[in-house]
Amino acid sequence: MEEPDEAVIDNAVLDLSGEAAEEHATDVASPFFGRKKPAAVLKHALLDKYVVPFASKVGKYAPDGRVVYLDGYAGPGRYEDGTPGSPALIFESAAAIAGFRKLDCYFIEKNRKNYQSLSSLVAEAREQGISAHALQGRVEKHLDHVLEAAEGSPLFAFLDPFGLGITFEALTQRIFGSRRPGGQPTEVLLNFNANAVRRIGGLLTSTKEIPGKPATLKAMDDACGGDWWQQEFLDSANNPEAVDRITDGFAKRVGQAVGAGSWTVDVRNRADLQVAYHLVHFSRHKDGLWLFGEAASLAQVEWRRACIPPASPDMLFNAEDTFEEEEETRRLGWVKTIRANLEALLRTHGSFIVGDHQGEVLAGVLGEAREKHVRAAIKELHKEGKTTCTGVGDVRKLRVTGPR
Numbered sequence: 001m002e003e004p005d006e007a008v009i010d011n012a013v014l015d016l017s018g019e020a021a022e023e024h025a026t027d028v029a030s031p032f033f034g035r036k037k038p039a040a041v042l043k044h045a046l047l048d049k050y051v052v053p054f055a056s057k058v059g060k061y062a063p064d065g066r067v068v069y070l071d072g073y074a075g076p077g078r079y080e081d082g083t084p085g086s087p088a089l090i091f092e093s094a095a096a097i098a099g100f101r102k103l104d105c106y107f108i109e110k111n112r113k114n115y116q117s118l119s120s121l122v123a124e125a126r127e128q129g130i131s132a133h134a135l136q137g138r139v140e141k142h143l144d145h146v147l148e149a150a151e152g153s154p155l156f157a158f159l160d161p162f163g164l165g166i167t168f169e170a171l172t173q174r175i176f177g178s179r180r181p182g183g184q185p186t187e188v189l190l191n192f193n194a195n196a197v198r199r200i201g202g203l204l205t206s207t208k209e210i211p212g213k214p215a216t217l218k219a220m221d222d223a224c225g226g227d228w229w230q231q232e233f234l235d236s237a238n239n240p241e242a243v244d245r246i247t248d249g250f251a252k253r254v255g256q257a258v259g260a261g262s263w264t265v266d267v268r269n270r271a272d273l274q275v276a277y278h279l280v281h282f283s284r285h286k287d288g289l290w291l292f293g294e295a296a297s298l299a300q301v302e303w304r305r306a307c308i309p310p311a312s313p314d315m316l317f318n319a320e321d322t323f324e325e326e327e328e329t330r331r332l333g334w335v336k337t338i339r340a341n342l343e344a345l346l347r348t349h350g351s352f353i354v355g356d357h358q359g360e361v362l363a364g365v366l367g368e369a370r371e372k373h374v375r376a377a378i379k380e381l382h383k384e385g386k387t388t389c390t391g392v393g394d395v396r397k398l399r400v401t402g403p404r
Contacts, residue, residue, distance in 0.1 A: 039269045039276050041306040043160070044089055045299035046189070046265070046279065051093045051103075051156065053291050058154040058185040059101040066102045068150035069094075070157040072139035072166065074107035076117035086158065087118060091125045091132070104131040104153070106146045108139045139166055147178050154185040163196050168225030168254070176258035176282075187283045192250055192264075194243045194275040196220070201233040201242055225253050240274065247278045260284045263292050265299075265367055270307050290358055290396055297370035301327070331376075334369035338362065338377040346387065346402050354378075355396030371395040 055067040069090060077087040084092070087107050094103035107122060109115045115136040122134040135142045139159070143166075147155075157175060159165050171188065179186045200220045203213050221227045229246045236242035251262040263281040268274070281292045305323060341363050345352050354361055354374060362369055378391035378400060389400045 037269050038303055038306040039267045042265070042267055042299050042303035043191075043279060044084075044086060045302040046295050047086055047158065048089055048093065049298045050189075050292055050295035051090065052097055053295070054156055054187065054288065055093075055097055055101050055103055055154075057287065057291070062153050062184065064102060065100060066104055066153045068146070068153050068155045069103055069105045070146050070150075070155065071105070071107045072143075072157065072159045073161045074109045074114075074118055074134075076109075076114040077107075077121035078117070086160070087121055091121075091128075091130055094125070094130045094132075095128065098129065102131060104149075106133045106135065106142075106149070108135045108137065108142050108146075110136070110138055112136070140170060143170065143174055147174065150179075152184060155179065155187070157186075157188045159188065160191040161193070163193060164219055164223045165191065165193075167222040169222070172225070172254060172257040176260070181259045181284055185283075185285060185288065187281065187288055189279055189281050192247050192278045192280050194247070194277050197229075197233070197243050197246050198239050201230075201239075201246075204230055204233055224250055225257075228253075243275060243278075247280070251280050251282075254280075254282060258282065258284070261286065261289045263289060263296060263367065265296050271304075286355065286358070287396075290355060293358065293362070293367065294370045296367045300368055330368070331373065334365045334373045335376045335380070337364045338369060338374055339380060342377055342381060342400060343386065346400065351399060351401040353396075354398045354400060 051069065055069075059065045059067045071086060071090070074087050075085055077085050079085060087105075090103070090105055094105060097103060105122075105125075107118055109118050115134065119134045122132045125132045135145075155175075159171075171190070175188060176186060200216055203210060203217060217227075217230075220229065224246070228249065232245045232249055233242045236245055247264060251264055254260070255262050260282040261284075265279045265281075266275045267277050267279055269276060281289075283289050283292065304327075308323060338361060341361050345357055345360055359366065361374060365373070374395050375391045378387065378389055378395075378398065381387045381400075382390050385403050387400050387402060388404060389398055391398065
């Protein structure tokens with residue numbers, strides 16, 4: 001690994017261990033909440049496009065159609081410029097399905113100023129008939145209360161801390177462990193912070209005496225479920241490789257501990273910038289994983305559009321003008337990749353159900369392509385006489401079989 005910048009190491013301790021730094025980072029007056037960046041566009045688009053399908057599906061058999069939503073690091077609810085934050089967006093989702101589902105929302109926020117803003121937003125939502133609760137303090141303080149309130153109902157937890165979040169134990173044993181597999185659906189969307197990996201990992205190779213270093217490394221151990229991540233960091237050739245290896249290792253360990261599959265979505269503020277964090281989604285049901293894949297694909301479109309620089313007189317051309325053309329190029333490439341994957345599966349299995357092979361069908365385009373692209377690939381193969389499947393119907397349930 002390359003020797004880290006000493007200033008970056010200092011920031012690791014301040015950002016992730018210091019109380020004052022945490023208060024500053026999450027203060028409503030902080031630039032962090034001034035306006036929405038492209039990374040937040042992706043995150044919010046995921047919530048917008050997933051929570052409603054999730055609640056609609058799992059709430060079908062829940063008592064009174066009730067689904068519990070937990071936001072463990074809610075923030076003020078809105079940006080300074082009035083743009084909706086994740087709580088405000090969730091209230092829009094709750095209102096959209098109020099006629100047939102009850103989304104019971106719990107928002108936890110530690111910072112006092114942010115909590116005051118959040119409480120006002122929650123009060124507005126309650127006046128509109130939405131079930132909402134604002135709780136002040138650390139998520140660990142209120143977690144058992146929310147889990148008790150969620151007993152008997154499906155649960156979706158969104159955990160989006162500024163730095164390190166809840167411990168591996170809290171995630172696997174308290175959230176998932178309190179809800180048995182095969183019982184009410186339980187899903188978590190979690191921010192696994194790439195910047196934290198880079199900064200705290202830098203402590204492992206630094207020769208500088210840094211106050212709080214043991215405590216910071218211990219906090220990372222607790223978040224990852226052990227110190228296994230340290231060797232992964234040291235064995236990596238560079239920071240991007242370390243981030244990928246540790247994120248993958250974390251997702252694998254959580255999945256094995258709770259019996260869940262997972263999605264990992266890279267989140268950047270621009271395509272040419274390093275990953276700021278990963279959003280890792282855990283679900284115990286393949287339908288949840290499929291639905292999340294659809295949401296991830298659609299959210300990526302919004303993110304790419306948000307990354308387009310604003311037009312200016314100095315530009316030779318406006319990037320917005322070529323956006324749809326670029327999207328079509330991507331679509332053609334995705335369909336080509338999926339076609340090759342389908343043909344490989346046909347050679348191996350002879351016949352298969354699409355939904356039983358999500359990872360193989362979408363290999364190479366996971367998180368980018370979605371159902372419409374799978375359908376297009378199947379229709380092309382059918383047109384060429386390579387499958388009897390016409391591509392008509394629920395894509396997940398389609399059986400792809402070779403020609404008779």
